[in-house]
Structures are given as structure tokens and as C-alpha cells.
Amino acid sequence: MVRSTSVGALSGFVENLGQAHPDARYTVRQGPVQGWITERGLALVLPPEGPSGSACALHLEFVGAATHAVEAQELVPGRAHFMRGGRETVLGAQTATKVVLRDVLPGLDVLWTQSAGELEYDMLLAPELAASSIALTVDGATALSLMDPRTLIVTTAAGTLRQTLPAAWELEPDGTRRPLEARFVLPGDGTVSFALDGRTPGRAAVIDPVLHYATYVGGAGPDLALDVASDGFGRIYVTGAAGAADFPTTAGVVDDLLVNDEAFVICLAPDGASVIWSTFLGGIGDDVGRALDVSEDGSLVWVAGSSRSSDFPLPAAALDPTKGDFDDGFVARLSGEGTVLDWGTFLGGAGHDRIEDLARTVSGDVIVAGTTDSPNFPATAGVGQTSPQGGEDAFLSKLSAAGDALIWSTYFGGALDDGGHALAVAANDQVFLAGTTSSSDLPTSGTAFQPTRAGSEDGFVARFTTTASTILFGTYLGGSGEEQVRALTLGVGGEVLVAGRTGSFDFPTTAGAFQAGPQGDDDGFVAALSATGSTLLRSTRVGGSGADEIHGLTTEPSGVLHVVGATASSNFPVTPSALQPSNGGAFDQFVATLAGDLTGSSYASYFGGPGDDWASAVAYHPFTGRVTVAGQALDGAPTSDGALAGSAAGASADVTILSLGSGVCPTAPQAMLLGAPCGTATLELSTPQLGTYVEFSVSAAPPLSLGSLNSSPPALFPLPIEGGCVLWLDLGSLSTLAYFLTDENGAWTASVPLAHDLPICGAQAAYQAVVIDIAGGPLSFGQVTNAVQVTFGG
Structure with missing residues (x-):
């Protein structure tokens, strides 16, 4: 690690x-x-x-x-x-x-x-x-x-x-x-x-x-990392596949016995120097964890992937407890300590099925995407494609939050091979799917940016209704060669951001792009499509004269993008502050930070040793400002004294985690009022500077009255209290920022430093004041002000 x-x-x-x-x-x-x-x-x-x-x-x-x-x-x-x-x-x-x-x-x-x-x-x-x-x-x-x-x-x-x-x-x-x-x-x-x-x-x-600083983690066999996430406390979660029994697991977890290749989920301390918990997840066959998500407080972890184990550790009441003939997809939810498998299920048919990405809706339902060649993959009535179209097809499936129901499930494909590699869910529960296709008859929309396949293999992007009954748009993305779309996320304003690999000299890029033309035979690419799929807003290549490919993509609320992948280029466009300025071997991991308009790069670095190394996934967390990269490397990647492991544990690759801090929040903060004062006292605040400090003012309160200024994340639902008053704060995480005494005019103003562990860079917090006024307030003890909700920026 x-x-x-x-x-x-x-x-x-x-x-x-x-x-x-x-x-x-x-x-x-x-x-x-x-x-x-x-x-x-x-x-x-x-x-x-x-x-x-x-x-x-x-x-x-x-x-x-x-x-x-x-x-x-x-x-x-x-x-x-x-x-x-x-x-x-x-x-x-x-x-x-x-x-x-x-x-x-x-x-x-x-x-x-x-x-x-x-x-x-x-x-x-x-x-x-x-x-x-x-x-x-x-x-x-x-x-x-x-x-x-x-x-x-x-x-x-x-x-x-x-x-x-x-x-x-x-x-x-x-x-x-x-x-x-x-x-x-x-x-x-x-x-x-x-x-x-x-x-x-x-x-x-x-x-x-x-x-x-830096370190490794792994066992004597080959270890593979395929997805990464972090929670609001900065803890790091990784899933993938472990190849040896000495991969570090902890006591009391769901599964600490390795039979063949096992899926794993590992939770690391925020400093990356110790393992909080680690578990295998698998049985007698080979199992791979390919996607995961974690709740903000770290109390729940969702993992999905593929399994060849008939004895995969599923609960007795699993939605589908029986594996098909070959490998099936699996979805599971673990407790935040890795000790309990809350629920789990197979998802597949008689052929080969693998889940490659996972996301959750606002209500907690789980949506997975992947690839299947099963003639009887469990599609449901009323969706866009209830039967296979040919070769391999992509698929999308939605499971209930409790894992006890398949809400809907659909194929998506054409006459040849199609793979679903990445998905994203909008706030309205519409689903975006991206992947790779060899089919010329993939469903597209009339206003698609690219309605036909341009090369032997193109990327694709599609947007579905909330029930997957219809595609709102579908478009190819590629040139005359071969493309793969491997990552997808949603940007500011609902634009669709995708990344992957292009082997086309004529892959579509836009004016002012960071790299508009071919750098080598294969380059990475990042492209932004409009929310309707009709317009290519921005597009750039990312690479050098060798082979380059992007596997992971994430974005900050400011629009800044972080991409990771693998490069064989000796002239990958690293920046002067690169952690590793030169290629350490044939293929190295790379991480790059791109401007939101895709016109430049503020940071780029190699990461690896003399062997083949690659990065698989990247995550950005707005509360911690941390960019975390999951990958794998042989010996030779830079580590530090006192690391969890200073070198790979075996002759094959070990899991690697690279964690970088974020810069100043570059977006303007936003503030809006919640509710009305319950009484006369009113709360106002100035625009927070850099999302860190803010001037609060209370006015029209009783003169010389005591009060407190309180904060928390915004409550999911306003809480009515006595006298028709409403509390807009989350009681479970309420904290008092300041106590105050109003002046003779009933006013109070102070510049209050926001605690350094409060949300930053696009996250939200709410503020509300309480004034003690026994004489005449609508509450038995006084009155409460309106609340103010802030979305932080800089």
C-alpha cells in the first residue's frame, strides 16, 4: 500500500x-x-x-x-x-x-x-x-x-x-x-x-x-486493487482480489480464509499507516471485488464484483443464493467494522456475468452495471431490453436498499459484443451507463452527438429513465480506430464526463484542448458531453509517445478533474512538482489533475517501479479534500521510512494506495435562508472566505440577552418544536460555535472560525442561533432565529 x-x-x-x-x-x-x-x-x-x-x-x-x-x-x-x-x-x-x-x-x-x-x-x-x-x-x-x-x-x-x-x-x-x-x-x-x-x-x-510519505500492503501472491473510496473521517476503503493467504486480514471479520483468489475489502486509517479492518469475501472459486461504496460515517460498506464460488458467503435469505454455471456477479453490504454481512446476493444467469461498477440512489437503493453473455440474465418486465441482443451485452440492475428485491434490470447492447464499465446516478435517479461496443446497432437517440459507430470498437454513453424503460439518449464516442470508455462521472450542471483509451488519430477533441492531437498510438482521453448527449462540450487527449490509458476519473465541485491510469510513455506530461518525474518501468501508474475546461494540467506524476504498474481507480472526498488512488505495483515504487510495508510482499504486484491533498476550493460559496425567525431575532452571515471563516450577525433580538450560535450538517427533515418553531439542524451532530450576549440594540456580530474538520469544497453545513428570552419569546425559554445553509467554496 x-x-x-x-x-x-x-x-x-x-x-x-x-x-x-x-x-x-x-x-x-x-x-x-x-x-x-x-x-x-x-x-x-x-x-x-x-x-x-x-x-x-x-x-x-x-x-x-x-x-x-x-x-x-x-x-x-x-x-x-x-x-x-x-x-x-x-x-x-x-x-x-x-x-x-x-x-x-x-x-x-x-x-x-x-x-x-x-x-x-x-x-x-x-x-x-x-x-x-x-x-x-x-x-x-x-x-x-x-x-x-x-x-x-x-x-x-x-x-x-x-x-x-x-x-x-x-x-x-x-x-x-x-x-x-x-x-x-x-x-x-x-x-x-x-x-x-x-x-x-x-x-x-x-x-x-x-x-x-508512502507505503505498500499485500501478500506473497498477486494482489489487485480495482476500486477505492473514503468516508467523512478520511478512512480509506479498497476492494480487489488477493492471491495469497498472508494478505493482511483482521480478527472477527466476515471471512479470513483464502482458498483461491479471493475478493477483499480493506479499511485503512486516514494516515494510511495501519489497517483498521480487512476481510476476504469468497469461497472455493476465484472471486474479485470490482466496485465499492461507503456511507459518509463509515458504518456501511457496499461491494460488488464477480464470483466463481458456489459457497460464496451469502445469508440464507439472499435474493438469489445460487450461482450459475460459470461466474456470476455479486452484490453485498458489510457492516462498518467488516464483521457482519448484512445482505448479499448473486446476480447473473447461465453464462458469464461480472459487475463492474456500483452506485447508490438518494433513497439508498443500489444500482450495478456490468457485462453478461447469459441468455437468461434476470431482466425484468417493462425495461428497454428484456433479452440479449448478441455476443456480450452490457446490463444495468437496481436492487432495493435492503437487498431483498430486484426493482428492475435490463440488458443494453447490439448484435456484437458490448461491455458496461461505468455508471452514475443523477439526483433524480436517472442512470447513466458508459462502456465499449463493437455493435453498429446500439440504441442511440435522434440528437446523439455521434449516432453511428466510427471504428471497429467505440465507446458509448447512454442515459436511462428512472425505471430503465427508455433511453433518454444514447451516443457512440470514438474515431476510426478503437476506443474504450472506462470511467464516468457527472459534472457541474449535469454534464456527462467520461474517460478511457483511444487508438484513433481522429478521436474528436475540442478547440483549446490540453492535447488536441495524437501523442502516440494509444492515448488516454477525457470528454464532456452535454446532459442530453447531443453536444461534445470539451474533449482532450492525455498521454505521451507510448501507450497511455485512463482507468479512473473523479471531479471536484469546482470542476477540477483527477484522472489515473497506466502509461508506457517516457514523456508523459508530468509537472515540475511531480512526486515521481520519470517513468520507472515499462508501464507506470500516473495521476493527473486537469482544469475543468480541459485546457491544461496543474499536476501530473508517474508512480511506479521497474515492472508493470497501473492505477485502477480514483476517489475525491469533499469533506477531507483528499484524492485517493488505488492501483498495483511491483517493487520500486517510492515508499517512506516507517511505512506499513516498504516493498512488495511477493514476486507479483501488491495493492498500492496513493493519497494526495487538494488545493484551495476554487468555487464561490453559496448561502441560502432556511425558514423564518421564530420570534424577532434574525441570523445573517457574510460570504465565507475560502470556506473556512465567516462573519455571523444576530439582529432584532432582545437587548442584553444570552444566546448560542449552533451548526451541523443540514437536517434531512426540519424538526418542529414548541410554539410553531422549526429546528433546521441535525441533532445527532449539533455543535455550538459561539456563545454571545446581545448589545443594547439586540444585536451581536462576530467573525467565527469554522472548525477545521467541518465540510469544505462543495459540502454543506447549516447554522441557527438560539436567544434566551424568558419574558416574551414564543418558546418557553426564548426564541430561535431562521437558519442559513452554506455550500462551501473558496
Whole structure:
């Protein structure tokens, strides 16, 4: 298992006007990690790894530092406000995306910035300054070591951090960059120094370290990861197939016995350094977990895939307890501890059936998609296709939330082979299906962007009604060669985003695309279709001169996209801050962050060793801001000291997890009123800056009255209370942000810092105040204000 987690800031660099430690010039934060930029370097407060761990303060300071100026660059519109000690406020702090320390040493500037959510400090060396003159102390570290000359391991009481040197360069006279080889040096006096090889005397240079860490998990046999998810607490869930009995499982789970290849579900701690629980799921045949989902609180886990085991561990009351002749699909729901199989069922016919994707509706029903060649796959009456059309067909099936009913099920295909690889569910329960087809008679719609097949194998996208009785649209997507669509998600405004592989020189791309033309024989691609399937809104290739293919796709509420897959290209378009800037073997995993308009890439990196490695899936969680990638790799992928496993456990590939932080929320926050005041007291708030701090105001309340400002996620249903008043907060997760005393005019205003573990980047929270007014309020104790619901942005 590999993990790379940043200590970058989700809230940018916030000016310290007295709200933070006096040494701080600017503060940064990501989740529970807090830090501040000082004139001498960086201070970080790292949280404990687990309940029994301890926190750690880590100080990285330049020896002999004497900064002459601190400059904020790329200011974010608006100001941040803070409340300290009840009513004491700090107002008007600037937020920036970059901070420069000028003349930290004679001839050295340090630029603090973020890329893919990771905190970087670019060291800008004047022509006269030698790299060997720069030294860092690392206070708070228990040990410093080098994994290799470009990788520094910093061991602390709160875990292990890794710094890499992904890029270094000098500036040519014409301003272009010439790459240099940079390396760490440990002189043995407790400091860290640097060396630059091949630098031309008299030229300015830049060294660019990044902080992160990594590890493996697996057994002696081949292990395969096919899907990944995370919950609101940052825990990571992976499913796939394990090939050896020593794959790590935990006590008391549903299945800890491996017979042949077994499906598995593993839950990892947010830091990726320990296994919370892990279970097999299978029987005497080969079983593969291909798709999973998890509830926000981690209390339920859904997994689906394919099984050849007649004794697959299903409950006695399973909807379909009997496997067909070959392999069947399976769907199961596990408890959040992996100890109970709540429900499970086979899904298939007499042929070969495999489920490849899974999603849930708002009401909790489960929809699965996959591929079947069974003549008797369980289709239901009233759907669009009740019988097979030829070869392999795609399928869609909807099961009840309790797993006890097949609500509807349909084939989808033409005369030749068709595969259903990915699905998504809209808020209105309409279903989108994407995959690959060789059929020329696939059902399409009259306004389809591409109504006919262009090559020997094309991708397809279709949208179904809520009962699957009709397709609302169907379209091919491809050029004169071969295409596969492997991933699908829904974007802002209902647009349909798909990704996969193209072997066509004429695959349709759009003006201004990141890569409009062929880069090699096979490229990855990302395309955005309109909600009606009639228009190609945006489309780009992603790749280098070798073979490239995208397997996973996810999007942030801002529209930023993250794609993962495999590349054999030596010139894949990595960015200077890449975790791994060069290809480690024949095929490497890659991860790339693309602009929502598909015109550019803000982050891209290889990840792998000398063997064939590939990434299968990616997930983004708006509460944690984390991008998590599931894949598999042989030895040689970068790991860190103190990792769960520093290398693959067997001769074959092990499961890998790569976790990256997210950047500043780039979308504007939205606020709307919920209900009306129950009494006279009214709650208002200013637009939150960066989804982190907000100014709350209570007006028209009784003078000199006590009150409290409360928050929670929005309640699913408003709660009526006495006097016709309504509570809009979720009582199960209610928290008090501030207590207050109204002034003589019945007003109160303060800038309240939102807790760092509240939702961010597109998630929602609700706020409502209570004013104690025994004399005349509609409640026995006073009155409640209206509520305000905020969708966070930046």
C-alpha cells in the first residue's frame, strides 16, 4: 500500500494579524495539520497517528536566517476574520496562494506555494550562492535519513514525513530552464544541506522540495486493487482480489480464509499507516471485488464484483443464493467494522456475468452495471431490453436498499459484443451507463452527438429513465480506430464526463484542448458531453509517445478533474512538482489533475517501479479534500521510512494506495435562508472566505440577552418544536460555535472560525442561533432565529 499525503493548506496562506502564534507571518492548514510560515522557515503541528499516538511540533528553519521582507503573492479576493477569547476579534486578514521570504540568506529567496495540495518551498538561489551554503535544522524530528540522494526521511513522534527533490534547474540567459540534478546531504551535525550537480557558474538556480510519505500492503501472491473510496473521517476503503493467504486480514471479520483468489475489502486509517479492518469475501472459486461504496460515517460498506464460488458467503435469505454455471456477479453490504454481512446476493444467469461498477440512489437503493453473455440474465418486465441482443451485452440492475428485491434490470447492447464499465446516478435517479461496443446497432437517440459507430470498437454513453424503460439518449464516442470508455462521472450542471483509451488519430477533441492531437498510438482521453448527449462540450487527449490509458476519473465541485491510469510513455506530461518525474518501468501508474475546461494540467506524476504498474481507480472526498488512488505495483515504487510495508510482499504486484491533498476550493460559496425567525431575532452571515471563516450577525433580538450560535450538517427533515418553531439542524451532530450576549440594540456580530474538520469544497453545513428570552419569546425559554445553509467554496 502506498500513500502520499501532503501537509499543504486547503485555506491558502492567511496573514497573521494576532490570531496565531506571534512567530507566524502566515498560517496554513490542511485538515488537522496546522502550520505557519515564519521568517526562518516553517513550523508544523502534526496530529497523532492514532488514539495512542502523540502530536508533534516540527520546525524546519534555515541556519543563519535573517529574512528582510515577507511578500504575499496572488492574493485571494476577500478577507478572513477570526474571533479569539469570546468577543475579541481579528478582522481583515489577507489570504494568498504564494508567500515569498526575501533574502533569508544573502542570495536566497524562499517561495512557499502549493501544488496538488502539497506544500512546497522553492529555494531561489542567486548566481553567487552555492547550494552547499544552505542548511536546514529540523527541530522535532527523532531521526533524519536518506532513502536515496533525492529522498529525505524525517521521522517524528507523530509519524514519518518524506521530502523529495522532484525538480531543480538553472536559468539560461534567454530565461529558459535547464534541468539540474539536486540531492540532499546529511553532514552528520543534525542539519540537512543540498548539492547541485552540473550547475553553470554565474547562473541563478532553483531547488524544489515537496513533503509527503508512502507505503505498500499485500501478500506473497498477486494482489489487485480495482476500486477505492473514503468516508467523512478520511478512512480509506479498497476492494480487489488477493492471491495469497498472508494478505493482511483482521480478527472477527466476515471471512479470513483464502482458498483461491479471493475478493477483499480493506479499511485503512486516514494516515494510511495501519489497517483498521480487512476481510476476504469468497469461497472455493476465484472471486474479485470490482466496485465499492461507503456511507459518509463509515458504518456501511457496499461491494460488488464477480464470483466463481458456489459457497460464496451469502445469508440464507439472499435474493438469489445460487450461482450459475460459470461466474456470476455479486452484490453485498458489510457492516462498518467488516464483521457482519448484512445482505448479499448473486446476480447473473447461465453464462458469464461480472459487475463492474456500483452506485447508490438518494433513497439508498443500489444500482450495478456490468457485462453478461447469459441468455437468461434476470431482466425484468417493462425495461428497454428484456433479452440479449448478441455476443456480450452490457446490463444495468437496481436492487432495493435492503437487498431483498430486484426493482428492475435490463440488458443494453447490439448484435456484437458490448461491455458496461461505468455508471452514475443523477439526483433524480436517472442512470447513466458508459462502456465499449463493437455493435453498429446500439440504441442511440435522434440528437446523439455521434449516432453511428466510427471504428471497429467505440465507446458509448447512454442515459436511462428512472425505471430503465427508455433511453433518454444514447451516443457512440470514438474515431476510426478503437476506443474504450472506462470511467464516468457527472459534472457541474449535469454534464456527462467520461474517460478511457483511444487508438484513433481522429478521436474528436475540442478547440483549446490540453492535447488536441495524437501523442502516440494509444492515448488516454477525457470528454464532456452535454446532459442530453447531443453536444461534445470539451474533449482532450492525455498521454505521451507510448501507450497511455485512463482507468479512473473523479471531479471536484469546482470542476477540477483527477484522472489515473497506466502509461508506457517516457514523456508523459508530468509537472515540475511531480512526486515521481520519470517513468520507472515499462508501464507506470500516473495521476493527473486537469482544469475543468480541459485546457491544461496543474499536476501530473508517474508512480511506479521497474515492472508493470497501473492505477485502477480514483476517489475525491469533499469533506477531507483528499484524492485517493488505488492501483498495483511491483517493487520500486517510492515508499517512506516507517511505512506499513516498504516493498512488495511477493514476486507479483501488491495493492498500492496513493493519497494526495487538494488545493484551495476554487468555487464561490453559496448561502441560502432556511425558514423564518421564530420570534424577532434574525441570523445573517457574510460570504465565507475560502470556506473556512465567516462573519455571523444576530439582529432584532432582545437587548442584553444570552444566546448560542449552533451548526451541523443540514437536517434531512426540519424538526418542529414548541410554539410553531422549526429546528433546521441535525441533532445527532449539533455543535455550538459561539456563545454571545446581545448589545443594547439586540444585536451581536462576530467573525467565527469554522472548525477545521467541518465540510469544505462543495459540502454543506447549516447554522441557527438560539436567544434566551424568558419574558416574551414564543418558546418557553426564548426564541430561535431562521437558519442559513452554506455550500462551501473558496
